[in-house]
Amino acid sequence: MTSPVPDGTTVARNPVIRGFMPDPSMIHVGDWYYVANSSFEWFPTIPIHRSRDLAHWEYAGHVQGAAPGGSLAGVPDSGGIWAPSMSWDGERFWMVYAVVRSVGTPYFDLDTYITTASDSRGPWTPPRRVASHGFDPALFHEDGRLWLLNLQNDHRPGGQRFSGIVLTELDPASLAPVDETRLLLQHDRLIEGPKVCTRNGWYYLTLAEGGTGFEHGVRMARSRSLGGPYELDTLPLLTTRDDATLPLQKAGHGELVQTPHGQWVLCHLAARPLQTAAGPRCTLGRETAIQAITWDEEQWPRLQQGGWHPATEVTVATTPCAPPSPRQAEPTSLNWPWSTLREPPSSTWADTTTRPGWIRLRGRHGPESRWEQSLLAQRLTEHHATAQVTVDARPRTFTQAAGLILRYDAAAYLSLDLTWTEPDGEAQRGQQWQSAGRVVLSLVERDEHGARQAALQEIEPNNPVTLGVTITGTSARFWYATDGQRTQIGLPLDCTRLSDDHGGTLRFTGTLVGIHARDLVDASFTADFRDFRLACRPCAESIGLLTPSSSARAAAHPSPHP
Template sequence: MTVLHNPVLRGFFPDPSLVRVGEWYYVATSSFEWFPTLPIHRSRDLAHWEYAGHVRGAVPGDSLAGVPDSGGVWAPSLSWDGERFWVTYAVVRSVGTPYFDADTYVSTAPDVSGPWSPPRRVASHGFDPALYHEAGRLWLLNLQNDHRPGGQRFAGIVATELDRDTLAPVGDTHLLLQHDRLVEGPKLLRRDGWYYLVLAEGGTGWEHGVRVARGRALTGPYELDERPLLTTRDDPGVPLQKAGHGELFQAPDGTWLLSHLTARPLHTPHGRRCTLGRETAIQAVVWDADGWPRLRQEGWHPAVEVEVPAPHSPPPPSAPPEGLSWPWSTLRGPVDRSWADTSSRPGWIRLRGRHGPESRWAHSLLAQRVTEHRAEAEVTVEARPSAFTQAAGLVLRYDAEAYVGLDLTWAEPEGEPQRGQQWRDAGRTVLSLVARDERGARQVAVVDVATAKVTLGVTVDGTAALFWYATDGTRTTVGPALDISHLSDDHGARLRFTGLLAGIHATDLVDAAWTADFTGFRLMCTAEERPRALTRG
């Protein structure tokens, strides 16, 4: 047996959809406003995962420009019909409104690395769709969203048969189940003459869970299991919180398992905060005498360590991606050589400044997921700003209203007010530390630097982030340690669904032509002390 340690995908990897094809397991996760869209990882042993590609072209036109924070590409469902991979997902263009303005798409590919077919829009009842394949037929499951005032927003689970070639609806849409508590994210499987609906229950926060219903016919009626399969809503002390959004699957030896999302909260004076976002975990499942799935460890709380079947053969070695591909991510569009260039200066990344860090349109940003509560990032930047509208540096980012960053920029001479005097010869090059929350941005500290080339860094310990710089190898801190608990899913009143990333960015608000060069980016995330994954005979 192999012992895995949850979460198996750590950091911003929510809403997992896991499928096994042969001896490989594949999992797709949500990407929201980030590119690459719908990253896919693969594993042979369920404990060790590697990036395997993404659904390229998932967004028509390859643009999410203008989409709000935590909008974009939600909750994929990955499946295999024996010949090709299928994926369905919603592109959500409104967040915090009753409409969602979601379009549901379907794409297929011979391999998860692609090529993926151009996305085709299908019936779009709500978000978190799924596909079910049976005897050559194709069914689309979805949450039904009722936007009307006074209505039940999440008005049940529906299923529509689709023509496999045209993806047009075949016959009527069927209402499968309604429930007093919010249910969404339906997944369907058949076992021993029963159709089982695996449902995300209670919303994706602290009340999250997995609930199962079953019926003798695909179109219902369905009866709900009297108890949850998985949840932590009853115990805030469980290490893995927010457990929900599950999918059942089988190992080659017939063992049943459950993939699900989870989160590792930090306990702060402001309450629990999940700075890393929602992550991917796996549980072992057994079936009780009445035919309901149960966690192997009994109860409904997720386990951190889980024994799973060992693979028959070790995974082949894989080559790490090169250049500006994974693990780099970009906002609202794929990386574009017009603003992110590696050819002009070998060993360096040249960013052309565009919009500012609060833009929902054209922010020149490259970032990587922070996967542990202790982390350190650093990069060397070389640039010669001549205006306060030009800046480049290192940033910790949750979204456009939640970030902290240390930028190399321009400022007026010491003692002069901020009056846009950059057209004069006078001025100075400074490092500016800025923190942004829902109340706006504030400048925490300003430090003069006498060079155009400087190493910037940040050390993260829980919800404390300390920025620093070095010009001769000696680190000098900039400002105090900052509280970054607002860089989390749980801060504020609005919906937040992503996670913490560290990256580099550049801004030129006037000409969109000024450039900054970066080299030596390093993100080191330190996991808590834990046993290594084991394989036992």
């Protein structure tokens, strides 16, 4: 195997974009590499990062308007925007993606959209719907022509939910089909995520293989014609399914890109699991990584280090550059790195002007709603972290609460909230309008078995209180502080429930840390927050603590996903 080694190299440490950043699609335009990622039910929709050297990445905007009507209200957890694919036709950026409205059923009930922009930061054109055979769409541009690749789904009883890869030529102006859709490839193992690139007269089809769990991988196919027939490579390009001890697991869903230096790289997803008695748990979700690629004598792509296991450090031929300066967000800015559920932040429920220096949230639905949650959260990017915030609120009923939350989804969260409860010794019977009651801190843990009260602590009313959590690998310890005195509340809680791998259901996102408020009666309750801080620290656990004993996990963990 040979690979060009021009002067100038950079060492990229995987994952290069850390935390919940799955299903990466990478392109190179001008001086920049761009990566777009799935956002699922979260806003901003389709976050985009950029880099000059593949090692140092910065947030570069998102596809505003990707959700038709500006809302994903009602979509299930892990539904919403799956697996966007970014491309460049020489003049414009293109983004194609699916909005998935059913998860865990034979039907995905999805719509596929295309939007374009002359600048990656936008503005993006209003999305236009195109043929929606399945999720994981991608576009291929050649000689002014445009093709849509997609997964084909057969929802019928006895059908294959992943029944092959299809190709449809579209008119570049109208996006209407030009010809009949054709089947490119079927495989006995689950395949999805098609991407096409060309090299030396070959069309290479990069495929996600085996589902997005621990069986994930990348398999290549090729043809002398875009329309096929395609032959599958006999070896995987990338997978970790055969070695549970590797620090990067779930490696798959890739895209090949050629650098200006002539080298090829593979951008893909991976996860850093923590070991637990119940098996590996990926609390950070799936993240973005890269690998250096070479080509063998038969013109198949191979990992530069040999084999098919991802490397945690990769030397790439590129022009090294200084890391981007850390983003200095305003203390009360509601922009990135904040994220919100199923809708962008709105002044109707998130106010930064009424009380300068504070974020005021107006309480709406509870933490399990698919509709209107007043929640602002940021991605957890390492296994060790601390978060804290000061909250000032006056709850008068148990239907009102505000506080700090670690959230995976509606069935997996830990929250410490300022709320109301009955007077000491009085039964919990919902008579909040009949007595003064007490102001308390309520620590709740939620998993597939329901919500449980982990601790309850009365505090002085009418005073701001600082709420915090310290995450150490698999556990989260909550605390509060008044007058600078920190007090732990409850016992350490298991935060590995906040992962793709817990609970036996299809889950595709990652853990976020944030602030929220609820008022289940009339949405009149407000809570003010200031000085939110999230500090994530790389540590030994951040590259995994798997041991050979972990191979006893469910060896086949294929989960249908983007």
